[in-house]
Amino acid sequence: MDDFIAARSQMALSLGFHIIFSCIGMVMPFFMAVSHYKWLKTNKEIYKDLTKAWSKGVAIFFATGAVSGTMLSFELGLLWPKFMEHAGPIFGMPFSLEGTAFFIEAIALGFFLYGWNKLNKWFHWFTGMVVGVSGLASGILVVAANAWMNSPAGFDFVNGQYLNIDPIQAMFNKAWFTQALHMCLAAFTATGFAVAGVHALMILRNRNKEFHLKAFKIAATFACIGALLQPLSGDISAKDVAKRQPAKLAAMEALYQTEQPAPLLIGGIVNEKDKTVKGAIKVPGALSFLAHGDFKAEVKGLDQIPEADQPPVAITHYAFQIMVGIGTLLMLISIVYFILVFRKKPLQDKPWLLRLFVWAIPLGYVALEAGWVVTEVGRQPWIIYGIMRTKDAVTPMPGVVYSFYIFSAIYVSLSIIVVFLLYRQIKMVPVLYNQSETSRS
Amino acid sequence: MQYVVITYLCLGILLYFLLGGADFGAGIIEMFTSSKNRSKTRKTMYQAIGPVWEANHMWLIIAIVILFVGFPHIYTTMSVYLHIPLLIMLIGIIARGTAFVFRHYDAIKDDMQWLYNRIFRYSSFITPLFLGIIAGSVISGHIDTQATDFLSAYVYSWLNWFSIAVGLFTVALCGFLAAIYLIGETNDAHDKRRFIKKAEFMNVAAVVFGAMVFIAAQRDGIPLIDWVFKNTIGLSAIILASLSLILLWYLLIKGKTKVLRLLAGFQVTMILLAISYAHFPNFIRLKSGNAISLVEAIGPEKTIYSLGLALLLGSILILPFLGYLFYKFQKKEE
Ligand code: HDD
Numbered sequence: 001m002d003d004f005i006a007a008r009s010q011m012a013l014s015l016g017f018h019i020i021f022s023c024i025g026m027v028m029p030f031f032m033a034v035s036h037y038k039w040l041k042t043n044k045e046i047y048k049d050l051t052k053a054w055s056k057g058v059a060i061f062f063a064t065g066a067v068s069g070t071m072l073s074f075e076l077g078l079l080w081p082k083f084m085e086h087a088g089p090i091f092g093m094p095f096s097l098e099g100t101a102f103f104i105e106a107i108a109l110g111f112f113l114y115g116w117n118k119l120n121k122w123f124h125w126f127t128g129m130v131v132g133v134s135g136l137a138s139g140i141l142v143v144a145a146n147a148w149m150n151s152p153a154g155f156d157f158v159n160g161q162y163l164n165i166d167p168i169q170a171m172f173n174k175a176w177f178t179q180a181l182h183m184c185l186a187a188f189t190a191t192g193f194a195v196a197g198v199h200a201l202m203i204l205r206n207r208n209k210e211f212h213l214k215a216f217k218i219a220a221t222f223a224c225i226g227a228l229l230q231p232l233s234g235d236i237s238a239k240d241v242a243k244r245q246p247a248k249l250a251a252m253e254a255l256y257q258t259e260q261p262a263p264l265l266i267g268g269i270v271n272e273k274d275k276t277v278k279g280a281i282k283v284p285g286a287l288s289f290l291a292h293g294d295f296k297a298e299v300k301g302l303d304q305i306p307e308a309d310q311p312p313v314a315i316t317h318y319a320f321q322i323m324v325g326i327g328t329l330l331m332l333i334s335i336v337y338f339i340l341v342f343r344k345k346p347l348q349d350k351p352w353l354l355r356l357f358v359w360a361i362p363l364g365y366v367a368l369e370a371g372w373v374v375t376e377v378g379r380q381p382w383i384i385y386g387i388m389r390t391k392d393a394v395t396p397m398p399g400v401v402y403s404f405y406i407f408s409a410i411y412v413s414l415s416i417i418v419v420f421l422l423y424r425q426i427k428m429v430p431v432l433y434n435q436s437e438t439s440r441s
Numbered sequence: 442m443q444y445v446v447i448t449y450l451c452l453g454i455l456l457y458f459l460l461g462g463a464d465f466g467a468g469i470i471e472m473f474t475s476s477k478n479r480s481k482t483r484k485t486m487y488q489a490i491g492p493v494w495e496a497n498h499m500w501l502i503i504a505i506v507i508l509f510v511g512f513p514h515i516y517t518t519m520s521v522y523l524h525i526p527l528l529i530m531l532i533g534i535i536a537r538g539t540a541f542v543f544r545h546y547d548a549i550k551d552d553m554q555w556l557y558n559r560i561f562r563y564s565s566f567i568t569p570l571f572l573g574i575i576a577g578s579v580i581s582g583h584i585d586t587q588a589t590d591f592l593s594a595y596v597y598s599w600l601n602w603f604s605i606a607v608g609l610f611t612v613a614l615c616g617f618l619a620a621i622y623l624i625g626e627t628n629d630a631h632d633k634r635r636f637i638k639k640a641e642f643m644n645v646a647a648v649v650f651g652a653m654v655f656i657a658a659q660r661d662g663i664p665l666i667d668w669v670f671k672n673t674i675g676l677s678a679i680i681l682a683s684l685s686l687i688l689l690w691y692l693l694i695k696g697k698t699k700v701l702r703l704l705a706g707f708q709v710t711m712i713l714l715a716i717s718y719a720h721f722p723n724f725i726r727l728k729s730g731n732a733i734s735l736v737e738a739i740g741p742e743k744t745i746y747s748l749g750l751a752l753l754l755g756s757i758l759i760l761p762f763l764g765y766l767f768y769k770f771q772k773k774e775e
Pocket residue numbers: 150175178179180182183185186187189190230231233234235237238239241323324325326327328330364365367368369370371372373374375
């Protein structure tokens with residue numbers, strides 16, 4: 001492995017790790033707030049227990065999210081100094097606003113976690129909401145920075161110089177809205193399915209049924225609303241990519257030749273050497289429609305992109321297929337779920353549905369990671385699209401490979417510990433919350 | 442706006458030193474506590490820093506974001522030439538933050554606690570050590586942007602006597618801050634005495650390592666003595682710090698906790714001021730004799746303007762909230 005690949009892999013690993021925790025940090029507070037609200041309204045202790053149980057999970061994830069985020073703000077410089085030297089002042093605005101949002105989030109979380117029985121109960125609920133809203137805000141802001149890398153704005157690039165810098169214009173770049181929308185929905189979908197699935201598993205195992213059923217319903221509702229909207233938002237993203245980064249779209253679809261109308265490929269094996277795709281199902285005209293809203297439109301293929309500017313096709317294509325496949329599946333599950341809910345069927349009598357949710361535990365996150373791979377790998381070889389190449393941005397220090405190994409080891413062990421902790425939290429639910437009726441004064 | 446941004450940067454660094462430093466110090470204190478008192482120390486510590494540690498940690502992020510948005514050249518120079526110590530510090534931050542939370546939130550208290558505690562203690566020591574090393578290296582003039590071999594570019598930039606002495610000095614200061622802070626957090630007379638002992642110990646350690654910093658500076662050819670003593674501000678800061686030391690020992694014996702905290706914070710502030718004032722606004726001193734200054738390396742105008750605005754606005758939103766948090770949870774349950 002050479003240093004350049006090591007640096008890219010380390011960046012991808014760190015972001016891929018951070019994104020999981022930050023999504024949970026963004027979304028769980030809203031689940032908590034719903035359950036908290038129900039407790040305040042109905043006075044049922046079970047909702048209070050649920051809020052508390054979830055808040056412990058959030059605390060674990062918040063800390064992990066915060067340290068991994070701290071890492072990232074250093075890693076950007078450690079790995080990509082030439083990029084940061086120029087990009088910092090341009091795309092820095094969202095990061096500085098994000099700082100405020102994080103700060104508020106951290107403070108509000110302090111209030112929320114340590115405020116039981118100390119604060120006015122509605123103010124306490126409000127602090128929980130603040131955690132959620134500022135978390136979401138920080139997610140939206142940081143995506144603006146990434147969107148800027150896809151769709152640079154707010155400066156003039158003259159003879160290799162970055163002139164007339166305007167950070168506000170850079171923040172409101174063209175890709176921000178679509179990316180932020182899609183990202184937020186993804187956070188709700190992925191976290192919602194993961195949480196709902198864990199509680200579904202507990203219902204199936206007959207543990208604290210009432211507790212887990214309440215939890216399941218809250219999480220599943222968020223998840224399914226997200227999953228229904230996700231393909232719509234994805235379609236907007238795809239149209240946007242077609243306009244802004246034709247090379248990325250062509251790689252996503254493994255479209256080697258420009259075609260009019262262009263077919264949509266489902267599945268298939270990409271051969272990057274021969275520039276062919278084998279064994280894919282072709283849906284005639286569908287890609288033209290997805291990319292341009294017209295079944296007959298021309299779609300630019302990779303043949304129109306200079307060799308040196310082409311992203312890796314196979315990875316981008318497979319990642320895109322995984323994301324869309326999972327997205328479709330989750331949408332179907334959501335439809336079934338809502339039909340059952342509207343028919344007022346008791347969900348605990350439907351073990352097959354619960355089992356579906358258990359299977360879906362990792363799927364949302366897989367789609368989310370795959371989606372980021374599409375966006376980031378699809379942007380290659382550029383770190384700032386059309387302006388700076390990734391290989392020109394990498395640190396001059398040799399030996400990045402070793403830091404990649406160290407970080408991989410750290411991330412792997414952290415993931416294991418977090419899973420282990422959550423497993424223990426869930427295992428202890430009966431002990432902590434079951435006899436609560438008797439032990440509570 | 443330039444000065445607003447620079448002020449916030451200095452403030453961020455200072456507050457991270459004071460608050461984050463006390464945070465690290467708590468782990469260092471735990472390290473130097475005999476095993477029979479450890480679980481008590483831990484408990485006091487958790488009550489003291491649990492609710493606010495996230496917030497303390499934010500100062501580092503603020504400083505870093507200001508650096509990369511407002512002073513990209515400084516940020517990238519540090520990132521390139523101090524890559525290794527930054528990396529080690531980061532690993533320390535990760536290990537510490539996660540171990541702290543894990544040991545509290547693990548639903549089952551068993552042998553895993555042993556592991557979390559170990560990690561927590563060692564990383565509480567490593568992180569400020571390297572933080573100090575980085576701070577020392579930045580002003581030591583060992584960063585060589587013209588170096589062609591690996592060792593002089595990426596290793597000797599920070600592996601030198603001065604940087605290491607500053608690192609150890611930082612560790613002692615953190616321990617000192619934490620001990621002073623913890624005295625006020627406990628009501629138990631025995632514990633109070635224990636923390637007072639620790640504070641005295643750390644204070645002596647700080648003085649010893651402080652002297653080492655001067656010796657190392659002399660050895661490495663860094664005009665530290667000139668900076669501190671040939672300059673009114675530096676000199677008065679160091680005199681004030683020394684005078685307050687006497688007051689501090691007096692108060693320590695008396696056990697007056699509130700004033701003590703302020704005084705300890707004041708001392709550390711003075712020490713930082715004394716060291717940095719003389720070469721302000723130069724931020725990084727290079728081997729070539731040149732320096733990268735905050736005023737010259739500052740980013741484009743519009744960026745600085747919006748950054749300054751964001752900082753001011755953020756503070757208006759944050760400060761009342763933060764103040765209330767400290768207020769609410771500083772009041773001990775009597
Ligand atoms: C739960 C996760 C999830 C699911 C189910 C989907 N996506 Fe997605 N997708 C993401 C999670 C995601 C993401 C990780 O959040 C990305 C990466 C960057 C971004 O803005 O969102 C993304 C990016 C992304 C992009 C690239 C945007 C860009 O580069 O600017 C496109 C075109 C789509 N998605 C399209 C879709 C379609 C058509 C889906 C249909 C079902 C879909 N996504 C489901």
